[in-house]
Amino acid sequence: MNDKFLKPYNPAETESRIYKLWEESGFFAPEAHPSVASAKADNPENLPIAESSKLKAKSFSMVMPPPNVTGVLHMGHALMLTLEDIMVRFARMQGKKTLWVPGTDHAAIATQAVVEKEIYKKEGKNRHDLGREEFLKRVETFAAQSHKTITSQIRVMGASCDWSREAFTLDEKRTEAVRSMFKMMYDDGLIYRGHRIVNWDPKGQTTISDDEIVYREEKTVFYYFTYGPFTIGTSRPETKFGDKYVVMHPDDTRYAEYTDGQKIELEWINGPITATVVKDTAIDMEFGSGVMTITPWHDTADFEIAERHKLDKEQIIDERGKLLPIAGEFAGLKIADAREKVVEKLRAKGLVVKEEPYTHNLATAERTGGTIEPQIKLQWFVDVNKPVKARGGKTLKELMREPVAGGKIKIIPEHFEKTYFHWIDNLRDWCISRQIWYGHRIPVWYKKHGIDTEQEHGTNTEMFVGIEPPQGDGWEQDPDTLDTWFSSGLWTFSTLGWPSSAETATAGKPGPESDLANFHPTDVLETGYEILFFWVARMILMSQYALGVIPFKTVYLHGTVRDAKGRKMSKSLGNGIDPIDIAQKFGADAARMTLIVGNTPGTDMRISEEKIRGYKHFANKLWNIARFILENTSSSPSHLLRGGIEGGEDDAIVHGDEKKLLDEQQNLLEEVTRDMEEYRFYLAAEKLYHYTWHTLADRILEESKTVLKNGTPEEKKRRMQFLLHTLDTLLKALHPFIPFVTEEIWGLMGNKELLMVQEWPVATNS
RNA sequence: GGGCGGUUAGCUCAGUUGGUAGAGCGUCUCGUUGACGUCGAGAAGGUCAGAGGUUCGAACCCUCUACCGCCCACCA
Numbered sequence: 121m122n123d124k125f126l127k128p129y130n131p132a133e134t135e136s137r138i139y140k141l142w143e144e145s146g147f148f149a150p151e152a153h154p155s156v157a158s159a160k161a162d163n164p165e166n167l168p169i170a171e172s173s174k175l176k177a178k179s180f181s182m183v184m185p186p187p188n189v190t191g192v193l194h195m196g197h198a199l200m201l202t203l204e205d206i207m208v209r210f211a212r213m214q215g216k217k218t219l220w221v222p223g224t225d226h227a228a229i230a231t232q233a234v235v236e237k238e239i240y241k242k243e244g245k246n247r248h249d250l251g252r253e254e255f256l257k258r259v260e261t262f263a264a265q266s267h268k269t270i271t272s273q274i275r276v277m278g279a280s281c282d283w284s285r286e287a288f289t290l291d292e293k294r295t296e297a298v299r300s301m302f303k304m305m306y307d308d309g310l311i312y313r314g315h316r317i318v319n320w321d322p323k324g325q326t327t328i329s330d331d332e333i334v335y336r337e338e339k340t341v342f343y344y345f346t347y348g349p350f351t352i353g354t355s356r357p358e359t360k361f362g363d364k365y366v367v368m369h370p371d372d373t374r375y376a377e378y379t380d381g382q383k384i385e386l387e388w389i390n391g392p393i394t395a396t397v398v399k400d401t402a403i404d405m406e407f408g409s410g411v412m413t414i415t416p417w418h419d420t421a422d423f424e425i426a427e428r429h430k431l432d433k434e435q436i437i438d439e440r441g442k443l444l445p446i447a448g449e450f451a452g453l454k455i456a457d458a459r460e461k462v463v464e465k466l467r468a469k470g471l472v473v474k475e476e477p478y479t480h481n482l483a484t485a486e487r488t489g490g491t492i493e494p495q496i497k498l499q500w501f502v503d504v505n506k507p508v509k510a511r512g513g514k515t516l517k518e519l520m521r522e523p524v525a526g527g528k529i530k531i532i533p534e535h536f537e538k539t540y541f542h543w544i545d546n547l548r549d550w551c552i553s554r555q556i557w558y559g560h561r562i563p564v565w566y567k568k569h570g571i572d573t574e575q576e577h578g579t580n581t582e583m584f585v586g587i588e589p590p591q592g593d594g595w596e597q598d599p600d601t602l603d604t605w606f607s608s609g610l611w612t613f614s615t616l617g618w619p620s621s622a623e624t625a626t627a628g629k630p631g632p633e634s635d636l637a638n639f640h641p642t643d644v645l646e647t648g649y650e651i652l653f654f655w656v657a658r659m660i661l662m663s664q665y666a667l668g669v670i671p672f673k674t675v676y677l678h679g680t681v682r683d684a685k686g687r688k689m690s691k692s693l694g695n696g697i698d699p700i701d702i703a704q705k706f707g708a709d710a711a712r713m714t715l716i717v718g719n720t721p722g723t724d725m726r727i728s729e730e731k732i733r734g735y736k737h738f739a740n741k742l743w744n745i746a747r748f749i750l751e752n753t754s755s756s757p758s759h760l761l762r763g764g765i766e767g768g769e770d771d772a773i774v775h776g777d778e779k780k781l782l783d784e785q786q787n788l789l790e791e792v793t794r795d796m797e798e799y800r801f802y803l804a805a806e807k808l809y810h811y812t813w814h815t816l817a818d819r820i821l822e823e824s825k826t827v828l829k830n831g832t833p834e835e836k837k838r839r840m841q842f843l844l845h846t847l848d849t850l851l852k853a854l855h856p857f858i859p860f861v862t863e864e865i866w867g868l869m870g871n872k873e874l875l876m877v878q879e880w881p882v883a884t885n886s
Numbered sequence: 887g888g889g890c891g892g893u894u895a896g897c898u899c900a901g902u903u904g905g906u907a908g909a910g911c912g913u914c915u916c917g918u919u920g921a922c923g924u925c926g927a928g929a930a931g932g933u934c935a936g937a938g939g940u941u942c943g944a945a946c947c948c949u950c951u952a953c954c955g956c957c958c959a960c961c962a
Contacts, residue, residue: 128923335959342962354962367962404961412962421960480961494960535890539957542889546958650957684898686955718899718910722891724955726898734911741922748921800902806909818926825921 121750122868129743131707131736135860139275142863147877149282150179150217180211181219181639182672183612184274184281185647185655186289188227189266190234193273195681195689195727196648198699199719201277202712203678203801204646208280209856210796211643213880219639221615222274222281224267226290228559228604229326231266233487235259235558252557259558273700278708278859280876285635287615289607290560297614298607299563299587301666306585310503310516310665311552317416317423318497318551319483322441323490326555327499329603330548331654333492335481342478343463344409346471348386348395350375353408355478356415357466358458361389361447362434363413367425370399372410387469389462390448400425418494433496441493455493500553500562500600511668519664520544520657529660531675532799533722536652543653552603559601563587567594609658612671616640645672649722652677676799677722681715684728702732709858710735716805716857738809739861742854745817746865749847752828753840776835778842781820785811785846786882789853793882796856805857812850820846849881 142148182204187197204220212218235258236247247255267288274281287294305311318327342355350366366384368375378384382397395413402425403410416426416433426433438444443458445451450458466472483492507513514522521544523529524537531537553562563586570580584590589597610618613636621634641663645656656675663671683689689696702711713735719725788811795804820843827839847869855862855875866875 125921352962356962402960407961414962419960419962421962424960481959483960533891539890542958653957686898720900723899728898730911731898737922737924741925744922744925746921751921795902798902802900803902806900810909817922821921822926 121747121754124868125743125747125750129740129861129864131709131739131860132704134864135276135278135703135708138860138863139278142280142874142876143275143283145874145876147212147874148220148280149284150219178215179217179219179639180208180214181221181642182208182644182646183221183615183642184223184279185645185651186223186225186287186608186611187270187274188225188230189263189270190227190231191266192269193277193699195697195699195715197273198277198702198711199678199681199715200646200648201274201279202715203676204644205277205279205281205712205859206716206796206801206856207644207646209859209876210880212280212876213852213855213878215879217638219285219635220279220281221285221287222271222279222283223287223289223611223615224270225608226263226288226559226604228601229324229328229332229487229554229556230604231263232259232556232558233324235262238262247557256557276700276703276708278712280859285615287611289604289611293620294607294610294614295560296587296620297610297618298560298602300619301606301610301662302563302602303585303587304666305502308508308510310506310508311500312503313498313500315496315498316501316549316551317420317494318499319485319492320439320495320497321485321488321490322439322493324485324488324556325439327497327551327553328485328487328492329551329605332486333483334486336484337479338482339477339479341475342408343475344473345466346473347388347411347413348384350411351409351473352411352413354412355480356459357462358443358447358450358455359415359418359436360413360462361443361450362417362436363388363415364393364395365398365426365429365431366395366411366413367398367400367403368411369401369403369405371401372403372405374410387471389465396431398425398429398431400428417496420494423494423496435496437493437495439495441491499551500564502550502552504547504549508665511665516661516665517544517547520661523660523664523670529670529673529675532677533720536649536675536677536722540652540657543657550603552606553598553600554603555599556601559604560607562598562600562602564598565590565595566598567592567596605654605658608655609662610666612642612645612659612663613640613667618666640667641670642672644674644676646676646678649677649679674799679719679722679724682724682726684726686724686726697727697729702729706732706736707739707860709739709860713738713805713809713858716801717809718806719802721799738813739858741813741817742850742858742861743865745812745821746847746869748821749843750869752824753844776838778838781842782845784815785849788815789849789882792853793880801857808850808854808857812854816846816850851875852878852881 184204185200187193208218208220232247235255239245239247239250239258250258271283271286302311319330319333320326321328340355342353343357344351344353345357345360347366350368352366354360368378370380378397380397380399384395384397385392386395398414402421403412414422414425414431415436416422416431417435418437423433425431434446435444436446437455441455443450443453443455447453447458450461453461463472484490485492502516504516507515508519511519521541524531524540531540565584565586567582567584567590568580569582584595589595607614616635616639618636621636645659647656652675659671663669680688683695683697685695687693687695699711710732714727714732715725717735788807792804792807795801795807824839824843828836831839847865851862851866852875855878859876863875
C-alpha cells in the first residue's frame with residue numbers, strides 16, 4: 121500500500137497534478153481537431169475503452185456556455201461546469217466519442233460596461249475621451265486577462281473539455297461565421313434596416329433589446345390636464361409638447377360627438393395649437409379619463425397607433441435625455457427638471473385638473489441602470505415573421521417553436537417549455553444593432569453619392585453587405601456593433617467549423633470528416649434557466665435557419681445558486697462564495713458534490729461553507745475506505761484476487777454472502793445508471809454517496825473485519841476479492857462526480873491506465 | 887394584468903409510473919482512538935399549507951383558497 125494513505129486525503133496537493141495528467145493524456149479530445157495536428161490530440165483510437173466498447177461509433181457532444189470575459193467565475197459557472205463535466209465523463213466512460221467544446225464570450229455590452237466603469241473610476245475619462253481605437257485596445261487587454269483567469273478556473277473545477285477546440289465569440293473564425301450569417305439573413309430578407317421605436321438607454325448611449333430591460337417600481341404622480349374640451353391623463357407631462365393628436369376609443373359614448381380626424385383649436389403648454397381627434401381601439405376606456413394624447417417618438421404604444429393612422433411623429437427628447445427646441449423655453453432641460461416646470465406652467469395657466477399618486481413600473485437598462493427612453497431610430501432588425509423560402513416558407517418564429525413543440529428538443533424540466541412558447545408567441549422583431557464599440561461590427565459598408573437630407577444614410581447612399589469589405593474608395597463601415605446574442609446564437613455550429621466546413625460539402629451537407637458532420641446537432645445544452653430566451657431560443661433560431669437542423673436534442677436548465685439565506689450572490693451584497701476559493705479550501709470534488717446532490721433541474725439552490733465541508737469529509741471517507749481495503753488485501757497477490765470476480769478458474773465470489781452483496785451493489789448501479797441517463801444527477805450522486813458511506817463503510821467493512829479475522833482461508837479470499845472489486849467499481853461510478861480523488865486512488869492502486877477512460881461499470885442502452 | 891413554480895422533520899431539500907414519508911446538516915444518548923484531522927450505534931422530531939373531490943388506497947391526480955417566489959406585459 122502506498123504511504124500516501126497514511127495521511128488524510130489532501131485535495132490541494134492532488135487536484136492540479138491530476139488535471140495536468142488528464143490534459144496531457146489527450147483524452148479530452150475525441151479525435152484530432154481537423155485544423156490542429158497536435159501529437160497529444162490524435163490518439164482517440166488508443167482509448168482503451170474505444171477498443172472494447174460496442175458503442176464505439178456513437179458520439180456525444182456538447183458546447184460549453186461561454187462565460188463572459190467580464191472577470192472571474194462565480195458559483196453559477198461552477199455548477200454549470202460540474203453538471204456538464206458529469207455528463208461528459210459519463211459519456212466518455214460509456215465509450216462514446218466525446219467532445220466538449222470550451223470557450224468564452226466577448227459579451228459586448230457587459231464587458232464594455234465593466235471596462236468603461238473601471239476607466240472612469242481610475243482616470244475620470246469616458247470612452248469618447250479615449251476614442252474608439254484606444255478604447256477597444258483597453259477592452260481587449262481586459263478581456264485577455266479575464267480570459268486567462270477564466271480558463272484556468274475552468275481547469276480547477278476539473279472540466280474535461282477539449283482545449284484544442286477552444287473558441288471565443290469574437291475570434292477570427294467566429295467573426296467569419298457572424299458575417300456569413302448576417303449576409304445570409306440579409307440576402308433572404310430577414311435582416312432589414314428601418315426606423316423603429318427602440319429601447320434607448322441614455323446612460324449607456326445605446327439601444328438595448330427587450331430582454332435587457334428590467335422593470336423597477338416607481339412612485340410618481342399622475343396628472344390630469346385640460347386639453348381643449350377633454351381631460352387627458354399622463355404621468356409624463358414633459359413629453360407633451362409635440363402632442364397634437366388626441367385619442368379615444370371609438371365605442372366610448374362619452375366622446376361620441378367627436379369624429380375621427382376632427383380638428384380642434386386649443387390652448388396648450390406653449391400657446392395655442394391645433395389638435396386632431398383619433399379613434400383607436402387600443403384605448404382603455406376604464407383608465408384615466410379614457411382620453412390621451414400621444415407621443416409616438418417616445419412611446420411604443422403611441423408609435424403603433426401613429427403607424428396605424430399614418431400620423432406625424434416628432435422627436436421631443438434627445439439621445440442624452442434632454443428636451444429639444446420643440447419644447448420652447450424648456451429646451452435643454454433634463455427630463456426630471458422639465459417635468460416640474462411644465463406642470464408649474466400648466467398650473468399657472470389653469471390647465472391642471474387634478475394630481476394623484478401613482479405607482480408604475482419604470483423600464484431601466486439592466487447593465488447601466490439608466491432609465492429607458494424609447495426613441496425612433498434607424499436600426500437593424502431580424503424579421504421573425506417573414507416566411508423563409510429555404511425552410512419551406514416557415515417563419516423564424518415557427519422554426520423556433522416547432523422542434524420544441526414536436527418533441528425533437530426536450531427541455532428539462534419540462535415546464536419551461538410553456539415559458540418558452542409564451543415567449544415566442546409574444547416575440548417581436550429582434551433589434552440587433554447596438555451603439556457600442558466592443559463587439560462584432562455590423563458587416564455593412566456605406567458610400568455616399570450625395571448629400572442626404574437626414575442625418576442618417578438615406579437614398580443617396582449606396583450600401584454593401586458582405587463578409588469582406590468592398591473594393592474601392594469611399595466606403596465606410598456601419599459604426600454599430602451586433603447584439604452579443606447574435607454571435608452566441610451561432611455557438612453550437614460556429615465552434616464546429618461552420619461556415620468553412622459547410623462550404624467544402626455538396627448539396628448543403630457538411631463534409632463527412634468535419635466536426636460539423638460528426639458532432640452536430642449536439643446532444644445536450646446545459647445552462648441556467650435565466651438565459652432560456654436570450655440564448656437557447658436564439659441558438660434554435662440560428663441553427664434551424666442556417667442548417668435546417670436543431671442545435672441540440674436536450675436542454676438541461678439549472679437553477680440559480682444562492683447563499684445560505686437564499687439571496688442571490690452578488691458583488692454588491694458581498695455574499696458571494698468564490699468557487700476557486702472553495703476548491704482550494706475543500707477541494708473541487710467537495711464543491712462539485714455540494715452543487716450536485718439534491719439539486720434538481722430548474723430549481724434554485726442554497727449553499728454554504730458548512731455544506732461543502734461535509735463533502736470534503738466524503739472524499740476523505742472514500743480515501744480511508746480505499747486505505748482499509750488495500751491494507752487488508754495487500755497480503756495476497758492482487759491479480760489473483762481480481763481474477764476471481766469475472767469468473768475464470770476461481771469464481772468463489774459468486775457464492776455465499778458475497779453473492780448477496782454483489783447483487784445489491786449491481787441493483788444500485790443499475791438504478792444509478794438509469795438516473796444518469798435520465799439526467800437525475802442529483803439522485804445518482806446521493807445514492808452513490810449513501811452506498812459508499814452507509815452500506816460499504818458502515819456495514820460491509822465492519823462485517824468484513826470479522827470475516828477477515830476469523831474466516832476460513834476460502835472465506836477470506838472471497839471477501840478480499842469482493843472488496844477489491846467493489847473499490848474498483850465504486851471508483852468508476854463516482855468518477856464523474858468526484859473525478860480528482862477517484863483518479864488519485866485509482867492511480868495509487870497501481871493502475872497504469874487513467875480512470876477517466878475506464879468503462880462504466882454497468883452496460884447501458886443509450 | 888397574464889403565466890409559471892413553490893409550500894414535506896429545527897434548517898436545506900429529495901420523494902422517478904399514487905401503495906399508510908426520506909437524506910444531509912443540526913439536536914440528544916451511548917460507544918469508539920489498530921480504515922477514518924474522527925467515526926460508529928441509537929433516539930427524538932412531520933395530521934406532507936388549508937378545504938373539497940376521484941380512488942380499495944393520495945405528499946403525488948382534479949377543483950378551489952391562502953401565502954411565498956420567479957418570469958412576462960406599451961394601461962397613457
